[in-house]
Structure formats: C-alpha cells, structure tokens
Amino acid sequence: MTMSSADILVSNGIVLTLNNKNLQIKNGSIAIKKDKIIAIGDTEEFAAWEISKVIDATDCIIMPGLINTHTHAAMVAFRGLADDLPLMTWLNEYIFPAEGKLDEEKVYRATLLACSEMIMSGTTCFCDMYLFEDAVARAAKRSGMRAVVGEVLYDFPSPNYGPIEQGFAYSEMLIKKWKNDPLIKIAVEPHSPYLCSPDLLKKASSIAKSHDLRLIIHVSETESEVKNMKDKYGLTPVGHLADVGILAPNLLACHCVALTDEDILLLRQFDVKVSHNPESNMKLASGIAPIPELLETGICVGLGTDGCASNNNLDLFQEMDTAAKLHKVNTFDPTVLDSTTVLKMCTIEAARALGLEEVTGSLEIGKKADIIVLDTQKPHLIPMYNPASHLVYSARGSDVKTTIINGKIVMEDGKLLSLDLKKTMGDIAKMAKNIGNQ
Numbered sequence: 001m002t003m004s005s006a007d008i009l010v011s012n013g014i015v016l017t018l019n020n021k022n023l024q025i026k027n028g029s030i031a032i033k034k035d036k037i038i039a040i041g042d043t044e045e046f047a048a049w050e051i052s053k054v055i056d057a058t059d060c061i062i063m064p065g066l067i068n069t070h071t072h073a074a075m076v077a078f079r080g081l082a083d084d085l086p087l088m089t090w091l092n093e094y095i096f097p098a099e100g101k102l103d104e105e106k107v108y109r110a111t112l113l114a115c116s117e118m119i120m121s122g123t124t125c126f127c128d129m130y131l132f133e134d135a136v137a138r139a140a141k142r143s144g145m146r147a148v149v150g151e152v153l154y155d156f157p158s159p160n161y162g163p164i165e166q167g168f169a170y171s172e173m174l175i176k177k178w179k180n181d182p183l184i185k186i187a188v189e190p191h192s193p194y195l196c197s198p199d200l201l202k203k204a205s206s207i208a209k210s211h212d213l214r215l216i217i218h219v220s221e222t223e224s225e226v227k228n229m230k231d232k233y234g235l236t237p238v239g240h241l242a243d244v245g246i247l248a249p250n251l252l253a254c255h256c257v258a259l260t261d262e263d264i265l266l267l268r269q270f271d272v273k274v275s276h277n278p279e280s281n282m283k284l285a286s287g288i289a290p291i292p293e294l295l296e297t298g299i300c301v302g303l304g305t306d307g308c309a310s311n312n313n314l315d316l317f318q319e320m321d322t323a324a325k326l327h328k329v330n331t332f333d334p335t336v337l338d339s340t341t342v343l344k345m346c347t348i349e350a351a352r353a354l355g356l357e358e359v360t361g362s363l364e365i366g367k368k369a370d371i372i373v374l375d376t377q378k379p380h381l382i383p384m385y386n387p388a389s390h391l392v393y394s395a396r397g398s399d400v401k402t403t404i405i406n407g408k409i410v411m412e413d414g415k416l417l418s419l420d421l422k423k424t425m426g427d428i429a430k431m432a433k434n435i436g437n438q
C-alpha cells in the first residue's frame with residue numbers, strides 16, 4: 001500500500017467548507033497537492049500522510065478565500081483623496097482629473113498595493129473593471145491572486161486605447177493573451193447603459209458570448225440614472241438592457257440599487273448575476289439595493305467593495321458586516337441576510353456570479369486550493385459559539401493569518417510572501433504626491 005502524500009496540509013483547525021451541505025469540521029485538515037484540494041477530513045485521518053509542509057491552524061478557522069465581485073483595484077491610489085461630496089462633484093472635480101494622470105505603470109503599481117491589501121485581508125479572487133487592464137492582470141498574477149479582469153468600454157475616447165473600435169480590439173487582445181492562464185480570466189466590461197450606446201452593448205455582448213466570458217456592467221446605481229435612462233429611452237436601465245438583448249446568464253450587473261419589480265423579474269428570467277456593493281452605495285448616498293427581494297426571487301448575488309475611493313478599503317469582512325446590518329435596518333427585520341447567507345455571498349455565490357463555481361468559492365475535493373486561515377485568539381473573537389456569526393459580525397480582515405491561492409502560500413503568519421510590501425506601499429505614497437496637488 002502506498003502512503004498518501006500532499007504538498008501542504010492545513011491542519012488542526014475549525015473547517016468551514018461552505019459546500020452545498022455547509023459542512024463544518026471541528027478539528028479538521030485540508031490536504032493540497034499542486035494547485036488543488038485533494039482531501040478534507042478530521043485531522044486524525046491524516047496522521048499517516050507524508051506531508052511536505054504543514055500549516056498549523058490550531059485555534060484558527062480554515063475557510064475558502066473571499067471573493068470580491070466588483071472593484072476598481074487601482075483606485076486605491078485615490079483612497080481618501082475626496083470624501084463627503086455629491087457623486088457628480090466627486091467624479092468630475094476629483095476622480096476624473098486624478099484618473100487623467102494615470103498610465104499603465106501607475107495602474108500596475110496601484111494594483112499591486114490593492115492586491116497586498118486584499119491578500120492580507122483574506123481575499124483570494126477579485127473582479128476588476130478599469131483602464132489599462134493588462135497591467136491589472138499582470139499585477140494580479142505577480143501577487144499570486146486569482147482575478148477576472150476587463151477593460152472598461154464606453155462611447156467616448158479612452159486614455160488607454162483611444163476610440164471604441166480599439167477598445168474592442170484591446171479586449172480581444174486581452175482574451176488572446178490570457179487565454180490559458182491559471183489565475184487570470186478576462187471579461188468584457190461596458191461601463192454602464194448611460195455611457196454605452198446600444199451598438200456598443202451589443203458588440204460587447206457578442207464578443208463575450210463568442211468566447212464564453214462574463215459580460216460585466218454597472219446598472220441602476222442611482223435613481224437619477226434611472227430617470228435619465230427613462231427620459232432617453234423610455235425604459236429603466238434593466239428594461240433597456242432587455243430591449244438591447246443582452247440580459248443573459250453570463251451578465252454580471254453591478255450595484256442594482258434602483259430596481260423596479262419588473263426589473264427584478266427580468267433579472268431572474270435571464271439568470272443575470274448581481275454584484276452588491278453596500279459600502280460604496282452608502283458612502284456615495286446612492287441608495288440601498290433590494291437584496292432580500294433579489295435573493296428571495298432566486299437571483300445569484302455576490303458582494304463587492306467597488307473602488308477604494310468610495311469605500312475606502314477592500315476589506316470584505318467589513319463589507320459582509322455592513323451588508324448584513326444594512327438590510328436588517330432597512331427592512332426592520334433582523335432575520336434577513338443571516339450570517340451564513342452573507343458568507344456565501346462572499347464565497348460560493350460570488351464564485352457563481354463570476355462563473356468560477358467549479359474552480360473556487362468553497363472547500364471541496366478537486367477545487368483549486370484558495371484557502372484562508374483566520375486566527376481566533378483575539379479578544380474580539382472570544383468566546384466563539386458560532387464561527388459563521390464571528391466571520392460576519394466580529395472578525396476583521398487583519399485577523400487573517402495565512403492566505404493560499406491556487407495552492408501557493410502568498411501570506412504566512414501575517415507576512416506577505418508574494419510581494420515586497422514596503423516597496424509596494426512606498427511606490428503609491430510617492431505617486432500620491434503628484435495626484436494630490438492638482
């Protein structure tokens with residue numbers, strides 16, 4: 001009989017699999033070989049295994065890495081640049097001028113900082129929409145993160161690719177370049193129904209469909225967007241997307257704050273996925289997305305932070321806490337969005353929203369090893385009656401001790417291994433001096 005062996009054993013912790021039975025193991029271990037999870041079970045089952053590297057998770061929670069379904073990673077460079085302003089003032093007077101100073105290298109450096117923050121707060125996968133997305137893909141890969149990235153497309157010329165025809169060409173280039181990458185997946189990302197003509201939307205959708213990729217778009221972020229779309233097209237943004245013919249299971253609609261009952265039925269009918277970004281919607285005073293209704297209707301919802309300038313961090317533990325509480329107070333019902341539901345919105349449902357449910361989002365044999373280990377020996381986590389409750393209501397990103405992505409340890413015992421953290425932070429602090437004095 002040959003002895004079982006693994007490259008890494010994450011051992012002796014409380015395992016939350018987030019699989020479809022929501023299996024938890026009190027004293028469990030997970031074996032990893034190359035990039036995959038090969039075994040999950042009680043720690044004693046692994047006593048005779050031959051293991052190259054043991055990660056001791058005593059007094060820790062072992063769980064799937066968190067997934068951020070919507071962000072603009074490089075916007076960490078604008079963290080705290082402008083707060084407490086009306087949306088249009090914020091965008092036109094601060095964010096757009098600051099973005100005008102970006103180039104490929106700056107987006108790359110800023111994304112490295114975002115990846116550091118995400119890895120160190122337990123995020124193993126993010127979905128990005130921005131300019132110079134090849135730089136975002138390179139930064140994600142260098143930091144060892146899984147990512148879905150797509151170049152933002154709109155009717156006016158882009159500082160990256162120029163006119164929209166070249167935006168489609170740039171997207172096709174990304175699709176070709178990153179086709180077989182183990183970490184990076186490309187999406188096609190028209191900005192929104194108000195910045196994209198029906199022709200643009202149709203073309204983007206057909207590119208996404210022909211390569212079997214996600215189509216990702218901001219939809220119904222504010223009531224004023226809905227009003228403008230009604231004035232222009234006589235339809236709500238969701239109604240307009242239905243009219244254009246791009247509602248489909250591969251569509252990820254971000255925000256979805258201002259929805260009508262008909263919009264919700266359309267989203268369900270076409271199995272559209274939704275990214276919920278509560279902190280950004282709160283900070284920009286956009287409104288509250290009807291998430292309990294969406295879930296009740298059977299729509300897949302994942303959580304996202306949105307860009308850092310409207311949040312102002314990428315910590316998904318804070319986002320989960322906010323999401324759970326926001327919908328309780330909004331509905332005067334403390335039973336909506338219970339902790340397990342919210343945890344799933346940041347793990348398996350988020351993976352489903354991105355089309356990665358076969359790859360990541362839960363701890364299951366055969367899936368890629370995207371795993372985080374969270375230290376529970378902290379005053380704010382004692383005692384612990386229910387791990388899921390702690391993860392949503394008490395834990396912070398900084399409680400994450402070790403992060404594994406695609407079988408590689410990218411942070412161990414609080415130390416980032418895949419990047420030079422000091423240099424990464426220093427680069428952006430330097431860059432900010434130029435951005436700040438506009």
Ligand SMILES: [Zn+2]
Nearest residue numbers: 218254306307
């Ligand atoms: Zn956004």
